[in-house]
Amino acid sequence: MTALDTDLIRRLPKAVLHDHLDGGLRPATLVELAAEIGHALPATDPAELAAWYYDAANSGDLVRYIATFEHTIAVMGTREGLLRVAEEYVLDLAADGVVYGEVRYAPELLVHRGLTLAEVVGTVQEGLAAGMAKAAAAGTPVRVGTLLCAMRMTDRSREVAGLAVAHRDAGVVGFDIAGAEDGFPPADHLAAFEYLRRENMPFTIHAGEAHGLASIHQAVQVCGALRIGHGVRLTEDIVDGKLGRLAGWIRDRRIALEVCPTSNLQTGAADSIAGHPITLLRDLGFRVTLNTDNRLVSATTMTREMELLVTEAGWTAEDLREVTVNALKSAFLPFDERNAIIRDVALPGYKTVLGAGR
Template sequence: MTAPRIDTDTLRALPKAVLHDHLDGGLRPETVVELADAVGHPLPTTDPGELAAWYYEAANSGDLVRYIATFEHTLAVMQTREGLLRTAEEYVLDLAADGVVYAEVRYAPELMLRGGLTLAEVVETVQEGLAAGMAKAAAEGTPVRVGTLLCGMRMFDRTRATADLAVAFRDAGVVGFDIAGAEDGFPPADHLDAFEHLRRENVPFTIHAGEAHGLPSIHQALQVCGAQRIGHGVRITDDIPDLAAGKLGRLAGWVRDRRIALEMCPTSNLQTGAATSIAEHPITALKDLGFRVTLNTDNRLVSGTTMTREMSLLVEEAGWTAADLRTVTVNALKSAFIPYDERRALIEDVVLPGYAALPRTSPRT
């Protein structure tokens, strides 16, 4: 018997966890318009609806470099204390409204220095905005725990300085580290000094790998740099010649057997050309093979998406059930960069009861 579909309102109410979401890719269109006007930054359009459509169209180029270029306008309005406070607070409130109970937000402080803020001031300001958002969300009855990942840009030379920031702020809301930016041509091992420093200081990190480049990128991230998670990781399927048969190569076997989380972002992966369709996205086959896959949004404005939308797409186009959605949510929390007792409490006290309360049947949207 075919499993019943889950309607959108039910999906929105489900407790969610997101590990891979960029602060500068998740602004509200109206916020970009208002802040751009305040700082005198020209936009493709000053109509919020048209701006959202512009982002979505530009992101659907199938080119990771062009996808990243759309961040010019969001970053332009995140160079001041006022801009950072507002965008960070709204970021949290938007997640809470979407049913997210745990999130890790990532951004690169080095990209937010044009207004005169120092690296430390950027981090302090974002943390202040996130804290304000969490307080408001809790007061509204939709609490969400948000941890921060600081990103070094793999094309530049400030990665070690950003790693130092992650160490300095690990008791002030920063839970880990990442490197981001154009993957092809900028291997993770170029930043080995930063990763070795983080390991010495017991700071966990993930690495964008296996999106625009293949198995060598994933191998370096794991076996040379020591990443605990992989951002995207879509190309791990290059080490599984026959997905249906499930015969794994040595790297794929390592990823699965060591429970290394793959931070997969279906809509974003389609837009950057890393996947061809939701129905054929590797997240489903990898889930069925026992990989610790997680579901993420990557950039909510740029990709025109939410966690509810990502879930809905997988339900409607890949046949996912509530059990599948629960699995990837629990996977995310098991691999979150927060203490074990906090992860366990979120799973046992929030996620599992939330799914247990689902009706046995749900109408199709």
């Protein structure tokens, strides 16, 4: 059996569906951009700042976790800041072995320095394109699609949904709502989801992280989500391995769960990696995907998330391949393009890396 050490896991092809642009900045970049605009940070040494982020996010509370984003959002309000953050985002994915990624962010949070919503989207796409070109030139190609988020605490979801549809041929592949979950149900944004369905635009919804089954039910049965962001509290509808009606519906219809283990520990949605719901959900046949959520805030990468599951939850190479294929099957891409990445990139890549490890 191939030993799944850090180097081998890093070389495995990966796919990430749930990753926030404003939660994944390089610490050094955050320090430099903050200095350029005169924004005060909790620390100006990159290593100390990274440690501050991780410690501040380990509160066990989603609202306090989200509060750490004020600094990253502050430096992403300029064209120069957005271009740099987006380009580096892609290069960091490529270095982590990611072959397909979907990155999400809320345009409405990034207009505080004068950019319009459309300018924010266009600038991010420009930065992502530059990163993809550099990654390809370096021999580590990665494809990145964008999800536009509306904040569930505000009333701009229909506007942002329109923005997503307007940019669907320019790299935007889907839509989401983000922010504090408890007290801000998905159905509050039903008009946006109905519009997206009419426009044949896919969307996912954060649900089942800080709130339970009611949030997941609304996301799926009322709003029509094709994927669920996190969804780990779906286990509340599973007793002794027997699935309730909602859990059975989600499993049987292959609605993907975008699970983020380290982030879930930080927000109190899970207690440990060894006992994380992702393993139970995988064992019960749900379409589980593995994700980072916020690489800066959680001090993580896809390599680290995989390694934690291997070392602490007993996952195998086959388990890692399964969640990678699951993510590609559920990507917001046309069917033939998803299949091509699975057939021509992911599966051959696994075979090459694991064969080399024997």
